[in-house]
Amino acid sequence: MAVVVEEKSASSPLGFLTDNALSLAISDTYANLQERRKLLGLDNPGTVDGIAREVQKDVLLSNFMFSGLRCDLQKVFSINPLFRLQHGFAMGSQALPPWQLMALYGNSSVFMQAAYSSDKSLTAWGNLRWTPQFVTKTQTSIDPRQAQTMIQIDNEYTGDDFSASVKAISPSILDGGLTGIFIGSYLQSLTPRLSVGLEGVWQRAALNSKPETAVSYCARYRGTDWIASAQYLAQGSLGASYWRKLAERVEAGADCQLQFAPGMGGAGLLGGIRREGQTTLGVKYTFGTAVYRAQVDSAGKFGVVLEKRVAAPVTVTFAAEIDQWKNTHKLGLAVSLEGAPEELEEIAQRPENQSTLPPPI
Template sequence: MSAQSPFLPQGVPPPPNTGNEQLGQGAPSPFIHEEKPAFPIHRRDDRASSFLSFLDPILGPFGKAFDSMAERRKALDLPFPGTTDSLQREVKGTLLTNFFFDGAKADLTKALSINPIFQVSHGFSLGGTTKDGMAPSTYNLNVVYGSDNWFLQGGCDDGGSVQMRANSEWAPGHTSKIQGNLTKGTQGSFVQLEHDYKGSDHAANFKTLNPSPTDGSGIYIVNYIQSLTKNFALGLETIYQRQTADTQDAMVGYMGKWTSTDKNSIGTFQFQSQGVLNATYWQRLTDKVDVAGDFNVIAAAGKREATSTLGAKYDFRMSTFRAQIDSNFKVSSQLETRLAPTFAFTVGGEIDHWSSLARFGVGISIESPSSDIPFDPTGPQPTPPNVPM
């Protein structure tokens, strides 16, 4: 009989001398019970809020200041000023400059789908004129695809030129664009990369033309426009041009846009540091009548020139009439009328009183929907997608 241990109470047997009784079936586990630990365990499961969260002690104050500024800007409820490319959209849509043509022109369009947009068009032109004389007859094929997130366009002409354009809205407010043209000769071929960012009260754009990653040549344009009040926005544009390694140039420009409270009047200005000023004004007189004015001044070294243009647009139920006159005594007008839901006829003329020259143009446009598309002129039309442009 073993002696009683002085460290144990009376009647308590001493522990066994071996561990054999701790082994075998039904024996207690020699390890800590994982489901019911002997002491409390506080497991840490920390996760980073972002990849650069370890820089929060350094960047945190800047982030808080930025968030505070964003909240104050949001409280101002400033409107979106539009992109810099659409700064003069209303003026360009009213004046005849971007719509006039001479000679004969015909466009045949086959719509295969409305949503998404998918159409094929054939274009013919004959008898046009240029500064060097008569322009040759041309034919071009154009294919367009458009959805809510994509816009794809490709075309070619009888001269061997190939054009392409692609826009993608890959995130809210972010649209990336690429545009290219390939010709037979050394002149005329180009590639252009562009990205648009649209905020709540501002817009930014980056554009590069013929960039070369080897020597850094090309044209690079960065612009930004910000709404300062509910009616006025101010912007800045920077242009860097590097044709060769030894030839480079940089320019800075400023732009502004004023919009009336009722959105019926818009005035813009653009100024380049080399001495170029452009100012426009657009006014909506009625729901069907718009007027616009364009004023240009060039005060560069060795050149002094100023021109102004006034124009008006009348929208009727089935036709649109544009008239224009400029400071060079050039008067022009154009009438586009839709004789049927799928047939449009255009006629226009221009008289240059200063040089005693006249031009005349006539064109037709035929749209043929696919047999799979239900077409009812009296019924509601299908809703096209919001194509990123």
């Protein structure tokens, strides 16, 4: 008769941390919570920075308005990986340099972009996708007119029903202590339509100054063809936005920003609360080869931006803004020329290149 002796494997020295009633109860509770979250069918809500992206970054003119004359010459050398060079020329603009050279490289894991201007300033972006959910984004700006170089590092994790990020702006320990700006944010979907989040900021300009902290709260609700969002800042600021798809090619949005300054109501430091605010209304029309955007705000400004592709490699953009109260205006005209060999355009149309993961921009 054969006797089988079962030998128990030696436990880990730190096994007592997991092999106890408390840790097992926490593990079971977390597993049950994960199962319930999957049954709710929650989607990723985006990020706190993009809580109102449909209005502020797509419909309104904040990212599209410019003045003066501008010409961009682009040359695409490769599609996958993406490699592009661009020369930019500007005249009559206070925001854009007279000349700028920009290079871009990107694939499914790495994105790198650098811009060198005629004023000897250099800006570089570098993003690395560690996993499909985790991305590290960096930005460095060197300007001879500024005393300090700006460095920004952003670590962003995108889960199935939440997004979390930790951002550091110009961090330093060279002065004997920690200085800089550190921002942490978290946005969670509670239902298929409602998501809430918060953002915390810790900043310290120098060691001889006290650290400052602030916490903001935000919420986002997504309807069938509309999205509403709100954000409250601890300094006394309140922002609300509303986006709606009016038709297949028409979108509209409203953005309202309110600020409350205590003790500035007109009776000295002990006065009431001064309330300041601005409301902006915008609309976006998408045609076959053109995109038209227009907005008007409570400060008396009216602006339009028309972007039209007049030919396959040529895009013309017209921008105009009128300030009724200050009796001023701005005009802008831009021409973009993009060139790529025909074989690259054929490669871009292939199904295997269209289904690849985009660069971690």
